Amino acid sequence: MGGSHVEYGIVCGDRVIAAETIAVKAASLAEVLPQLESGILALAAKSHLELREMVGVAVGICAIVDSGGTVLATNGKYDDAVGFNFPQWSESKFQLRCRAENDTRLALLGEQFAGAAQGFEDAVLVTLGTGIGGAVLLGGRLLQSRGHKAGGLAGHLGVDWNGRICSCGNRGCAEAEASTASLDAICRERQRFAGSGLAGMAGTIDFQKLFAAADAGDALAHEILEHCLGVWSSLTVSLIHAYDPEVIVFGGGVMRRQEAILPAIREHVERHAWAKKGSVKIVPSMLGSTAALLGAVPLLRGGA
Ligand SMILES: [Zn+2]
Structure with missing residues (x-):
């Protein structure tokens, strides 16, 4: 369950056998749950499966979720979910057991189960998108803390003590310095903005447009892109x-230009990380949005 859409599906083994997407307007449970409930029943019927043949329901939501499946905190999306318990919901609607997790953590479980982190016990997932998300798996298990935030705040690690103020309150977070949510403001704050090719896109600048402007030779776009690559590398x-991971998997919409991003990060890591050369794999997500669906299998197995 993400801020712009909800994807749901039926998973069998390591395959998604059916899936649908709901476009989200308000990003609230009130909007989404009724559609999800009828959608799940319709998908099961279409797949000629009875609910009682299912092992359970796994939910991934862009929120902080406790180990009992209750949403603890949100940040502007699904704000009506705080205090909501997914296992109780699943039990009452489908008579199926349920586990709920943060969506990025569920995606990392999926990547380890059947994607880019397969075969690794210590893995980090970074999503470069509207914001910057993170999740950490150590010894084959998702990192757990009593506050449920451990490993999840990759986007809020400081990369510049003197940098921009972030939505979290900190200064110079990676998310404030190089994410889609902050990119337009970052561009407009540059002195040369008015005379650059970016000025005509003010208010709508995203990474697709920034890459296109840089490709077309715009000097400011190139400079801002270099800044963002530096932020992600740092x-x-x-x-x-x-976290001393064996592999770092990069996902999210910005990774559509992975060929321009990952080599720069790899080169920076080779030069600056306190790690044996080549010991940390820097790889793109293999599963994309399917990762969270496939994460249902390890989550319900209880290995998480
Ligand atoms: Zn922050």
Whole structure:
């Protein structure tokens, strides 16, 4: 369950056998749950499956979720979900057991189960999108803390003590310095903005447009892109120093231009990380949005 759409599906083994997407307007449970309930029943019927043949329901939501499946905190999306318990909901609607997790954590479970982190026990997932998300798996298990935030705040690690103020309150977070949510403001704050090719896109600048402008030779777009690559690279080194992973998987919409992003990060890591050369794999997500669906299998197995 993300801020712009909800994807749901039926998973069998390591395959998604049916899936649908709901476009989200208000990003509230009031809007989404009724559609999800009828959608799940319709998908099961279409797949000629009875609910009682299912192992359970796994939910991933862009929120902080406790180990009992209750939403603890949100940040502007699904704000009506705070205090909501997914296992109780699933039990009452489908008579199926349920586990709920943060969506990025569920995606990392999926990548380890059947994607880019398969075969690794210590893995980090970074999503470069509207914001910057993170999740950490150590010894094959999702990192747990009593506050349920451990490993999840990759986007809020500082990369510049003197940087921009972030929505979280900190200064110079990676998310404030290089994410889609902050990109337009970052561009407009540059002195040369008015005379650049970006000025005509003010208010709507995203990474697709920034890459296109840089490709077309716009000097400011190129400079801002270099800044963002530096931020993501610095963040990657911090994540390596914090968690000592074998692999860091990069996902999210910005990764459509992975060929321009990952080599720069790899080169920076080789030069600056306190790690044996080549020991940390820097790889793109293999599963994309399907990762969270496939994460249902390990989550319900209880290995998480
Ligand atoms: Zn922050």
